[in-house]
Amino acid sequence: MTPSLGFRLFVDAREVGMMSEGYVWIITDGMTDYLRSLTPLKENPSIVDAELNIYGLLAYDAAIALALAIEDVGTVNFGLRKANVSGNHSTYLATLGISPNGPKIPQALSNTSFKGLTGDYLFVNRQLPTSAFQIVNVIGDGERELGFWTPEMDLSKN
Structure with missing residues (x-):
């Protein structure tokens, strides 16, 4: 649901009395972020609101999982080899090189499990x-x- 459609839905819901006590709405994170953007200015607008939404917490857990997978693969052979890029397909990213450990990381990541901020972090299938x-x-x-x-x-x- 787009934010503008969601906003109209809540305006209509208020008009018919469905925004009062006893009603529950289940909405997406995108709609929650939109509602946050409508809140009035705080007393100290220069203070950054550092609260993470659920996607921020999931991103934090994903970064931890990736770090654990890299530790599992090891950093002994962490050198980079030149990519085989020819012709018009050459880009700046191709000049950075390729890690020989790269192909091992997806498997190590799929075997990673830990207690994250969003609960148990583990892969199933x-x-x-x-x-x-x-x-x-x-x-x-x-x-x-x-x-x-x-x-x-x-x-x-x-």
Whole structure:
């Protein structure tokens, strides 16, 4: 749902009384980010809001997983070899070189598992299962984060 359509939906919902106590709305992260952008200016607008949404937390877990996979592969043979690029396909990126450990990283990554910020981080059939949802309460023109829901921990404030 586009933000403009979502905004119209909530305007209509307010008109028919569906934004009062007793109603629950389940919306996408994109819509939550849009609602955040509508909040009034803070007392100290120069302070950066460093809160991460669920995608920021997933990105943090992905960076940790990649670091663990690289450690698993090892850094003994970490040199770069020149890429075989010819003709018009030459780009600046091709001049950077290729790591001989590169092909080993996907397998090491698929074997990586740890307790991340979004719950248990592990691959099932080479894919990450959806494991966390951010729960927010929209109040007036703002929102209040209630926490996160995961299958392992149910609702958690962390």
